[in-house]
Amino acid sequence: MDCLDPVRKALLDDLDEGFAELYGVHRDVVFSTALRLSGRWADAEDLAAETFLRAYRAVAGYDAERIAALQTRPWLLTILMNIWRNCARAKSRKPPPDLREEPMEVVDPREGVEDAALRKETGDELAGLLAQLPEEQRLAVVLRHVADLPVVEVATVLKIPQGTVKSHVSRGLKRLRTLGGVR
Amino acid sequence: MNDDPLLARLAGLAVEAPAGLLDRIAARWIAVPSPIGELSVAWTARGVAYVHEGDGFTGAFRSRFGRPLMPATRPPAGLVPALRTGRLSGLALDLEELGDFQRDVLRAVQAIPRGEVRPYAWIAARAGRPGAVRAVGTALARNPVPLLVPCHRVTRSDGALGEYVFGPAAKQRLLLAEGVDLGRLDGLARERVFYLASDTTGVVCFPTCHNARRITPAHRHGFRTLGAARTAGYRPCRTCRPDLQAA
Known part of the structure; x- marks a missing residue:
């Protein structure tokens, strides 16, 4: 198991410590992708939080072999993409929003x-x-x-x-x- | 690194995740002292979500909440005094995962003052389902935040202490620690006395109500049922509300 990266090693060791490692390594790429897909800061926070939560719940059910084989970055982004597509599908069933009244807003509250x-x-x-x-x-x-x-x-x-x-x-x-x- | 200005600008659209994001995902936990020994406590951004006694904390939290758990260096402000007194004093609870009925039950439990006990039927009535005594028992057995929502103050109408999330011995210890005279309650129950009335005020109370504890022996009358007390001319206390339960 020496060839394993620190994230997978930590996940195999302890689920919660492994998650902390997973989050630390991938939070920026997951959040950036969520932000540029959704176009809104608040939506990106929801999307990224939901992605990590689902990832945690999924990996809790994986056996050691599956965790050892996990390509964590594409795996996380696949989860994000599934949530994003389900959201988009759910929205398309509702009446379309008036885009003129909903300007795209990407504001980092800290800036x-x-x-x-x-x-x-x-x-x-x-x-x-x-x-x-x-x-x-x-x-x-x-x-x-x-x-x-x-x-x-x-x-x-x-x-x-x-x-x-x-x-x-x-x-x-x-x-x-x-x-x-x-x- | 990128010669193409468009690619460089696209790469510049990557941002850092906001600092507060992790708190929306993971819960924090810490071990703290309490009147019944060390407890493990977990909380989210919304408030305290889980109080656990003994081994198996992380596993129990995971199966119940499905949320990552990270160690904290200090407890939320007010947690330790709240565990000691059963008074929240502004400490927030996160009861999001619970059903409406269970939340109503826990809210009803919060109305029981320190040092007093109420029967399960009283909680059922206050939670809006007077007949659902058994369901109250189930809801209390799954109370995620014992001590903070003082479910140890709910006892059986026959005078027995009844079950408790952390076991009957812990229930007894907690009630004794907050000054409930269990010996006296037990003595009354043996005489089939579950209500105490005062012939100076004409009021009938639960025995642990602070109004009942002030009645001098000469003016004290015991009753087995509220109906009997009413027939004898007593009205239910407006503080402990013994009338708030199915007859």
Whole structure:
């Protein structure tokens, strides 16, 4: 078991200590993905919290062999993706919200005035453009270039072939350049 | 590292998880002293969720709440005094996981003053289901926060102490520690006395009501049922409300 990373080693040792390790290593990637999928800070908090809770409940039922084989990052992001898709499906059954009354808002409550100004110049605009991409392209671009996953992991998370991941990403990037006027 | 400005800007959309996120996922726990020995206590961002006695704390918490548990370095403010006195004084409880009836039962239990006891039927009536005495027993047996919600103050109408989450011996210790005269209660029960009335005030009470404890022997009258006391001309005490239960 020497080849195991610290997260899996800790999970095998003690579920709660292992979870602390899992959370410490993956919290930023899970939260960032949740934020760029949902587009809202509060939704991202709900989504990320639910992801970690479900992960904990799932791993509580896994045997040692399964934990030892766990690829923790794509596994967590797969859980997140399932929750996100179920939410989106549940929302689509309700009457559609009036988008003009619900502006996309990505505000970190901790950020100061200068940070907010900086975000307006860079993040906000690009995040808005991301929201205009078709879902499959947006998921692929967020996982590949915001969460910084290798293509093989994106393919695992989205359950599509690596070639398809590459084409979603390149079409998504092309569209972002057109939309944003970025070369 | 990234020559492509778009890729660099996308990478810049990654953020740090907010500091408070973990508290929405995991509960904290600590071992604290109490009148019946050391207890393990777990709490969430909403309040204290679980009080456990003895071994098997983490396993019991996990199967009941399905939430990660992390050690804390200090208890929430007010926890230790609340365990000692059974008075919360602002300490928040997290009873989210409970059903409506169980929450109503626990709220009714919180109305029993320190040093007094009430029968299960009284709790059932206050929880809005006068007939559900057995269900009250079940709800109290699953009280996630004993001592903080003082279910040790609920006893059987025949004078026996009844069951307790942490066992009958702990119930006895807790009641003695808060000054309930169990010997006297037992003596009354042997004489089939479950209500005490005063012929100076014309009021009938549960024996542990602070009004009943003030009655001098010369003016004290014992009754087996509330009906008998009423027939004799006594009205139910407005403090301990013995009328609040199915006859």
